[in-house]
Amino acid sequence: MRYLISALCALCLAGSAIADTADNNLSFAPRQDSAPMTVTSINLTKGGGIITATGEMGKYGRVYTTYTLTADPDGMQGTVLGEGRGALQDGTLASGSGSGAYYREGTKFTMHIFFKINDGTQNLDRVTFDAATGELTHDAYIVK
Numbered sequence: 001m002r003y004l005i006s007a008l009c010a011l012c013l014a015g016s017a018i019a020d021t022a023d024n025n026l027s028f029a030p031r032q033d034s035a036p037m038t039v040t041s042i043n044l045t046k047g048g049g050i051i052t053a054t055g056e057m058g059k060y061g062r063v064y065t066t067y068t069l070t071a072d073p074d075g076m077q078g079t080v081l082g083e084g085r086g087a088l089q090d091g092t093l094a095s096g097s098g099s100g101a102y103y104r105e106g107t108k109f110t111m112h113i114f115f116k117i118n119d120g121t122q123n124l125d126r127v128t129f130d131a132a133t134g135e136l137t138h139d140a141y142i143v144k
Helices: 002-017
Strands: 035-045 048-056 062-071 077-087 093-105 108-117 122-130 136-142
Touching: 035 062, 048 136, 062 108, 077 108, 093 122
Parallel strands: none
Antiparallel strands: 035 048, 035 136, 048 062, 062 077, 077 093, 093 108, 108 122, 122 136
């Protein structure tokens, strides 16, 4: 019985130690306005493809991004790697990379990527790309 009580106490303490915030809530508030991007290239591979795009992304300045998609066998979802560089007006360069997953509905791809940026921030980004129209938008939500 003593071991059971000790295990329960340890579990409760471990849960509070790894909680994300003091109130244990993640808000995922937008870091900035939605950013429409210009697709600069699409390179297809047998198992997926690579999309590159550029656009203005608020605090990250002029951003250049690459999304590398690897499809599951059914072609309706898969994994995605993201790389981004942002040229800021003050001459500094922001850099970020992340990984995540995507799914496809018709010609529309929706990617969810967890990005870690070199300034210490972390974002959960939602990127949507419509292959029929060529439109791509990138939304960044605050994690840290």
